Amino acid sequence: MDEYNQLFKALNILEEDLQEEIIKVAELQTVPKNTFIVVQDKYIKWLAIVISGKVRVWQEDGDRQILLYYVNPIQTCVLSLSATFKDCKSSVNAKTIEETTIIKIPVRFASTWSFKYFSWNKFTSNSFIFSYEDLLHSFKNLAFNKNDKRLLDYLKSQRKKTQSSIIPISHSQLAKEIGTTREVVSKILKQFELSGIVNLKFKQIELL
Amino acid sequence: MDEYNQLFKALNILEEDLQEEIIKVAELQTVPKNTFIVVQDKYIKWLAIVISGKVRVWQEDGDRQILLYYVNPIQTCVLSLSATFKDCKSSVNAKTIEETTIIKIPVRFASTWSFKYFSWNKFTSNSFIFSYEDLLHSFKNLAFNKNDKRLLDYLKSQRKKTQSSIIPISHSQLAKEIGTTREVVSKILKQFELSGIVNLKFKQIELL
């Protein structure tokens, strides 16, 4: 029950009717690390809201991947929000990267609520807006910046997020974040090291 | 007045209250070809809905551009929709590519309507969903496909849209659609011609 209150507070859901509806139809679930929440080309049946933990959302093509975003606590995956309004297949993958607690709401409810409850309306619009702006930014970045710049930007954003100059990640994972191959990442990182920008250790990159 | 009725019909706006509100606060405007509707980094003050004509929406960086989408009649630019809900600067440009009639609605109204009127709620959600899916598709395409494939895809989509195998466009404009340079486009097209995929004329490409 605590998780629901967390959700209500975070989304500013004051309507008691909505609170009741959510509790009635939602399903609280704690899933282990590395569990798929959404799989590319499969239908989405639930709107998932992350309460604790973290979910990675990406697109893939063959053995290449590119990160779309991470879903943090009290966020939802916009893609499942889309499905909420229009029955559709997912064009992304989503997987927990640590043990994660989610609240699952059947998609048919979530869309009617957006007209019925003001707080839900705000929540969905805000999610869409935030995510759209975010994706736009990623698109522009991908269109106009080379891999080295995008890699460095990624490292810097990680440093900012975690408040630590040491980023624990393998070259191949890094490649899957920025949408290239492991070899390319290794080469760029080696260049960065020679330029004194980073310090390389096993599965660990220190930004200087 | 005819334009408003067109709008109401297309968006299935049956609520008389909403019709009145729209007529009261909106502004009908016909703008010539090549007029900027939205400029990157400027604040958006209006939600623009295209009634007739066509608007091109793109991002740019230096002298490079990449197409985001075209806004066709009875569509809105999602970006201006974002601004509707959250006062923000535009991260895109939008310009008419033919004489275009738009209905402009001050952003502060558009967001309140989404909770007040069901048809408006549907309109905004649908716009977001459609645009998000579209951008996701473009992102994936950009991440995993080379210029030649993206160029060919663009030509094919144009053929489908216009129902004509002859696509009237210059190499430099094509470069601005797919996010590369004129020379690259010229080289790729020449390859296509040698492979018998296209027929090249001045400012005109025929898909075979």
Place this chain on the structure above:
DNA sequence: ATTTAACTGTATCAAAAGGTACAAGTTGGA
């Protein structure tokens, strides 16, 4: 008809990206 501006073709070079292949290092568990 002539000028002008935009468009196209191409050659050359350089940089970026990626694929293959293999050696060597690191870790975690059997």
Place this chain on the structure above:
DNA sequence: TCCAACTTGTACCTTTTGATACAGTTAAAT
């Protein structure tokens, strides 16, 4: 301790992309 799986470094080569430069073409305007 030792093996298996994963990780990293790198050499070599190819393709893709992009930048520069210039010549020739086409269309539109005066």
